[in-house]
Amino acid sequence: MDITRTTMPNAGSPSYQLEGRTAKNLYKGPSGELADKIDKVYERENRINKSFANPKEHIERKYFDPTYSHYKVLDGDLLSANRMDAYDNEMRVLNGGRPYVYSVIDYAYRGYEAPSINGEIESFRSVIHDRLNMDFQVSKLFEENDINIPSGASLTFRSDLYTNRISVLGEIDDNLKQRIENVLNQGNNADKLSTHIGYSASSLGKSEQYSLEKSRLWNLAGKIYKYTGYDMRDLEARDGSFFTKEGEDVLEKVEDGVRNATTDNTPTEQRAALGMLRSNIKYFSEKGIYKENAFTDIEFKDGHLLDVRQKYKYGVGQNGWIHDMAKEKGVDDYELSKDGIKLLSKGEPFIVPSRKIAAYQKTRKEDDLPLHRVIKKALDEFFDKIKLDIPTGTNLKIFYDKMPHKLFVYGIQSGVISDMVNSSINQNKELLDLFSQLSMVNFSKKI
Template identity: 30%
Template sequence: MTIPSTHSSFASLHVSSTSLSKQPGPSARTESTNDTVVQSRNKRYSDQDRITQKMDEHYQRMNQQNMSFSNPANHIADKYQNPLSPFFKKNMTEQERRIAASNEFAYLKHGKLNTYDMGDYILREERPINVIVESEIDKAYNRQQVNGQLKQLLDKNSVHIPDGVKLTFTIDPNNYRLMVSGTEDEDLRSQLELVLNSGRNSKELFFHIIGSRAPDSEQFTQEKYEKFNLVRNIQTVTGYHLKDLSVVNGKFVTEDGSDIFDIFVKSYGNHPYTSKQDAAHAAAYYGPILDSLARRGFDAIPDLILSVNYENGSLYDIGQSLNYGTGRTSWIDELKEQLGVS
């Protein structure tokens, strides 16, 4: 079993805003990070990290040993493929020798491992990683980190929320504007909105909610999520927000009549960090979604407006069976027991 990466339950193609520079456009938004405290993703040192580190360190040592031989590649082959060699690893199974040889050849050629296989002989005593459980633990860990970051942000700005007050934070995906409800105290509401909308805090909180969704979330649908990614990625590449554009002859067009999809494909394809294949993939993926949105109208598909509750220093999920808020995660222990994870 190789150690996989975890993926969103909604399939989508993403354009990274860090790898593609935003082009000038009427909706281009400048965000300051000076007041940003909330981080949507907080790295946890997991069992997967520990195992990959263990393998990296082991094969780095093996590579150093192999390099001490005049022909490192022949030495690796001797160890794992030649039973007559004094270096042959008799104590390994055939599968373990195959994995070890593959890893040592990879390290010799690339200076790093390409895959991390749980069948490796150095992991004989390790319990298997359950990626479902690891993913849920990651989400709970991130929730606690974000809770702490929100407390830090509120304390920094001298905002005090009385105990027992249950608030709801609702975020618009088009501008990441956060609205507060659940209190009749207008001063508190105004203070909270001012602080939470500073920097990138509301945007980071929005993506934290996305990262905390459960399969049965009532806030998410495939259409809403596809629309959100389409709008976000076109704005990242072109600077234009689809909501601000007109629809003419079934196409979103800019003020000078240019087809936004043509601008998107051209800008994407001309970027030095993307290939022609990437551009073709983006066009094939987003073209039909954009055409459908233009035919139906921008508002025909609801926006991915997300909400989360906040009470006594913790965020609590809305509209889903799984909750990652403080005191609501006992189900993770039950899941571990159900799946036989110690």
């Protein structure tokens, strides 16, 4: 017998199909907005870099030559990870690429107000955003097929672990229930909805329906059904694999399917995918497959998909905890819609996690000092008073270190003059206190 894919009966070609997560409805929160802003920062830097005769040399000196007039102080560490990221990003953009590191720290060091982003919260918001989109898609699917579910009726959509087929449970008319099942199992609708249900019940949500082993079995069963048309429950487990009643090993067919699906991957990635497939087949052939709990449920009521039996729920009316979590973590709080986000309240300002604060002091009075006006005035007065022989145009780099509450001045060629400036500036209590205060708040700087 030739193993072929069995298809579900389809009542014609529906005008609308569930899309699931697509490029056009991906969640784009603070992280995405920050990435866009950083792209623009590097586009601007790239235009400036290209104005130099040798852009590559300019970028290299800008980050690693403290004597260069365009040297970037950033955090004052010549070999910091942030400096290396900024250098690599500028080189990548110069060569026609995009930044490979989108760093809040990078953005803040360049003098911009950076958002406070919490990775865990952003992961939750992404799932909530997916849910809002899936609510819209399911409601549109029903509308397109003239399915009207009574207000207040509570249904359960049950996804079969082995086939992804959706069953409908609930106290509604049997004819309506059958129509809903038919629509949900047309085309790719069952796969899209089952994938959403499975991801919603993943480890992130702390669901009672989820386990790593169950997820592993769902993944394998899906491949077997996709590439052979067989339900794993109809196969015989023996000799480290699964066999049809006619004695054919399904591993060979599934391997062909995985191999064809990974032709664009590297040979190493393809071998890894095939190795994982063989490992999973051997594991479940020996351990056995689920006979009970071989499904995942989600409720549907008044146009909304609602999670069941999990700590973090993403449905409308269920997800208020995300606002409490944002306040607890001190990050910006947003109202989410299927089309985007709207700021509700600001969280705590992002503080650059560095003990060092950089200031830029030029001895030319006409030059615009880019730091806080108060410290500019204090620095002007200091250098006017000490009357040391610092060449006009010298670009001084001044750092404040909280431990041990001290200022460091770099950029003076003469060692004797440099020592005298460093000694004098650390006797100036006003400057020390000013830098100490500035290190506790956000401020912008121009490089």
